[in-house]
């Protein structure tokens with residue numbers, strides 16, 4: 001559902017067929033990912049992501065001003081920012097994720113609007129809008145991703161920034177359109193990622209398989225619409241935003257041809 005209650009139709013993943021408009025159309029639900037994982041999200045991702053470095057970087061980029069997080073989830077980034085004195089708001093598609101956020105200390109003080117971050121409006125102007133962890137690719141079409149950039153730009157105050165963290169796909173990782181990778185390997189928990197990628201439509205089907213000692217296998221599957229970093233830059237331009245910085249991680253590592261992820265900072269284009 002979009003903010004105004006309209007459903008967005010999109011095309012089902014069809015490997016090897018880039019032009020599959022009209023086949024298998026079904027409704028996009030921005031709450032679907034969170035609904036399936038809300039109660040397990042923190043346990044599964046606690047040790048996988050570099051939260052501290054991300055929070056430090058976001059606080060520096062916000063410069064003390066208010067922050068809006070698109071896809072705020074259970075507050076992994078938002079709550080530490082709030083604890084460190086920033087005003088933080090969020091847009092979230094899943095009421096289940098918001099419920100988990102609300103149960104945590106400080107969770108009641110973070111304003112969250114439930115809706116699709118491609119077009120949901122939160123009152124106020126923000127110094128920083130954040131969209132972390134490849135979540136932009138959950139939007140079902142490039143057109144909806146363009147809407148998302150426009151929505152981010154709409155929320156920025158003067159001098160504001162939009163930060164996007166997203167993965168980079170390398171065609172060489174795929175054999176016959178499929179790849180299996182270890183995403184995390186700990187003493188009693190490993191995560192395998194099985195992906196199918198159609199280079200024509202750039203649609204992906206991703207299954208994250210969690211194997212933890214003494215627990216049943218946990219599988220989390222979803223579709224993604226992949227967009228290259230340069231395509232994201234063009235979407236930003238369409239929204240009046242320019243790339244100001246791009247790193248390979250939250251610590252500011254150099255972004256190179258072998259980077260598997262990028263953290264990109266967009267700012268409003270200067271007045272002509």
Ligand SMILES: C[S@@+](CC[C@H](N)C(=O)[O-])C[C@H]1O[C@@H](n2cnc3c(N)ncnc32)[C@H](O)[C@@H]1O
Pocket residue numbers: 030031033034035070071072073074075076077091092093094097115116117118132133135138139
């Ligand atoms: C991978 S989680 C990331 C959560 C949090 N940002 C973090 O870094 O831990 C993605 C979050 O975005 C939400 N989400 C996905 N698509 C959305 C959409 N179109 N509109 C609003 N929320 C969405 C999901 O429900 C989920 O909470």
